[in-house]
Amino acid sequence: MSCLAAYAYLLLISLIFPHVFADNAAGDSPHRRFEYKYSFKGPHLTQSDGRIPFWIHTGNAIPSSDQIRITPSLRSQKGSVWTKTPVSFEHWEAEVAFRVSGRGRMGADGLAIWFTAGQGLEGHVYGAADQWNGVGIFFDSFDNDGKKNNPAVLVVGNNGKLIFDHQNDGTTQSLGTCLRDFRNKPYPVRAKITYYQKTLSVFINNGFTPDKDDYEFCTRVENMIIPDTGYFGISAATGGLADDHDVLSFLLFRLTEPGQNLPPPEKEIPKEEKDKYQEEFENFQQELDKRKEEFQKEHPDVQEQLIEDLFESVNDREIRQVFEGQNRIHLEIKQLNRQLAMILDEQRRYVSVITEEISKRSSQAQSGQAPSHEMETITNTQQEVLRNLNEVRNSLSGSLKQLAVGQQQGSAGGLGSYETVQHFNDIKEHLHVVKRSIEHIIQKNNPAEKVKCPELPPLPTCLSTTHFVIFIVVQSLLFFGYVMYK
Numbered sequence: 001m002s003c004l005a006a007y008a009y010l011l012l013i014s015l016i017f018p019h020v021f022a023d024n025a026a027g028d029s030p031h032r033r034f035e036y037k038y039s040f041k042g043p044h045l046t047q048s049d050g051r052i053p054f055w056i057h058t059g060n061a062i063p064s065s066d067q068i069r070i071t072p073s074l075r076s077q078k079g080s081v082w083t084k085t086p087v088s089f090e091h092w093e094a095e096v097a098f099r100v101s102g103r104g105r106m107g108a109d110g111l112a113i114w115f116t117a118g119q120g121l122e123g124h125v126y127g128a129a130d131q132w133n134g135v136g137i138f139f140d141s142f143d144n145d146g147k148k149n150n151p152a153v154l155v156v157g158n159n160g161k162l163i164f165d166h167q168n169d170g171t172t173q174s175l176g177t178c179l180r181d182f183r184n185k186p187y188p189v190r191a192k193i194t195y196y197q198k199t200l201s202v203f204i205n206n207g208f209t210p211d212k213d214d215y216e217f218c219t220r221v222e223n224m225i226i227p228d229t230g231y232f233g234i235s236a237a238t239g240g241l242a243d244d245h246d247v248l249s250f251l252l253f254r255l256t257e258p259g260q261n262l263p264p265p266e267k268e269i270p271k272e273e274k275d276k277y278q279e280e281f282e283n284f285q286q287e288l289d290k291r292k293e294e295f296q297k298e299h300p301d302v303q304e305q306l307i308e309d310l311f312e313s314v315n316d317r318e319i320r321q322v323f324e325g326q327n328r329i330h331l332e333i334k335q336l337n338r339q340l341a342m343i344l345d346e347q348r349r350y351v352s353v354i355t356e357e358i359s360k361r362s363s364q365a366q367s368g369q370a371p372s373h374e375m376e377t378i379t380n381t382q383q384e385v386l387r388n389l390n391e392v393r394n395s396l397s398g399s400l401k402q403l404a405v406g407q408q409q410g411s412a413g414g415l416g417s418y419e420t421v422q423h424f425n426d427i428k429e430h431l432h433v434v435k436r437s438i439e440h441i442i443q444k445n446n447p448a449e450k451v452k453c454p455e456l457p458p459l460p461t462c463l464s465t466t467h468f469v470i471f472i473v474v475q476s477l478l479f480f481g482y483v484m485y486k
Contacts, residue, residue: 030091030196030255038083038232041249042066057081058121070111070236070245071127073102077242078127080235082119088229091196091255096234097188100141102243107141107151107183111245113193114233115226117160125164127235133160134230137193137202139182141243144169151181153191153218155202157226176219180204188248190215196255200224347386 037054046052046063061079062069071077096113112126114136120129126138135157143150145168154174156164165172182189185207192203192215199222203215232252236245 030257031260032093032253032255035089035252035254037085038087038252039250040068041251052081054084055081056084056119056121059127066248068234068247070234070247071238071242073238073242073244075238075240075242077238078122078235079237079245080121080127080233081247082114082121082233083231086229086231087115087252089254090228091257093192093194093196093253093255094232095249095251095253096191096193097248098191098234099185099188099246099248100139100183100243101246102183102241104241104243106143106241107243108239108241109142109237110138110140110151111234111236111247112139113137113191114235115195115230116233117227117230119231119233120235124166124237125235127237128233130164131160131162132158133227134158135200135224135226137191138170139191140169141183142169142239142241145171149179151183152177152179153182153202153204155200155219155221157221157224175221175224176200176202178202178204178218180206180218182207183243194255195224195226197257198223198225200226351386 040052040055042064043066045065045067050063052063052068057063057068057079058081059079060071060074060077061081062072063081068081070079070081094113098111100107100111110126112128114120114128114132114134116132116134116136118129118133120132123129125132125136128136135155138154138156139151140154141151144166149171150169152169154170155176156170156173157175158164158173162173164170171177182204187207187210189207190205190212192205194201194203199220201220202218204218205212205215232250234247234250238245
């Protein structure tokens with residue numbers, strides 16, 4: 001049994017995995033509108049003072065320009081981020097992108113996404129307060145109850161009176177759950193949480209693909225009542241084990257039933273708040289102008305640089321791309337030139353060997369001597385091969401010179417590459433003709449002394465037929481056992 005058969009079987013096994021499709025609700029889709037005041041996303045996520053616009057962070061949370069590290073991979077850490085202003089949408093949808101990564105085989109404790117009537121800034125439920133009034137979507141990575149049902153995603157509701165059941169990982173209080181491994185994935189894990197017509201749905205992107213819309217259905221809770229007004233938050237905590245809990249983005253959308261119009265954006269912001277923002281902007285503009293004047297007075301020799309000079313124009317970008325393309329073509333042609341020099345050396349060695357063979361055959365007057373026209377054919381073929389090689393080398397040299405003077409977008413380099421391919425095909429054909437002619441002459445003149453190339457040793461087999469059959473049986477049992485376990 002060869003290696004190829006074993007590898008083919010392994011490939012077939014690796015491709016047979018079940019795929020779970022997202023469960024879409026029937027009926028027309030609701031209208032969505034992005035709400036920037038309740039969202040964040042990098043880059044430039046934080047302000048100069050380290051704060052997040054429209055959000056507050058507490059505990060060990062570390063905001064940066066492209067993400068928020070809710071907790072670092074240190075023991076006994078807690079952190080959270082919450083919206084500053086309450087949300088009063090009847091229907092909404094939140095999309096959260098996050099990473100949970102650590103060195104250990106197991107992680108702790110997990111991450112939670114909240115919608116509660118009050119801000120649970122600190123507490124022992126994934127870094128947030130217990131006895132909340134609202135709903136929490138928990139991404140639990142530590143198996144407290146020892147039932148090997150983690151990592152898992154749980155939806156837990158609370159009316160402000162229940163105490164979270166830590167010993168059982170909240171399974172006794174969960175309204176919906178699904179098993180999903182969200183640790184150490186190559187791409188960010190994404191969670192889509194939709195609350196529409198008193199139904200909470202959770203969809204998960206498992207982080208194995210860069211496709212942001214590749215969601216799988218996780219769980220759904222119907223007839224769920226949550227507060228009319230509340231705060232969104234994200235929290236995380238670590239214990240004896242620790243993971244990095246990083247949130248890359250939180251995007252909130254307001255949903256409206258089909259046939260209903262969204263309220264105008266200008267009606268969402270009160271006039272007093274708009275006047276306040278306008279006053280802050282004018283004060284900032286005046287302060288900026290004042291500082292510019294002071295800087296010019298203190299540095300009269302420094303000329304003001306135009307903002308356009310700090311960015312690359314369209315023409316500059318096109319010229320840079322042309323030069324980069326010509327540089328790559330130049331490097332490829334230099335590599336071909338080096339390979340061609342090696343071929344020329346090898347060809348000269350073949351010509352010298354054939355010339356010696358022809359002179360030796362011509363000095364001998366034996367029966368069955370090779371006809372003169374065969375020798376002439378070999379000589380002409382070799383001369384043609386050398387001529388083609390010289391043409392290829394001249395073509396490459398011309399292409400290098402044309403690239404050096406910077407002709408438009410490396411067109412000469414493309415022509416040289418095409419001619420190189422044609423010449424190499426001709427060289428390959430002529431070399432086969434020379435090889436067949438030499439073998440024919442040797443077999444005809446010295447039938448008893450045939451020169452044979454050394455035979456390649458047989459390829460060793462990876463495993464015997466018995467071992468391969470045992471491997472198939474064990475692999476199949478493991479595969480079907482894994483499927484049944486999942």
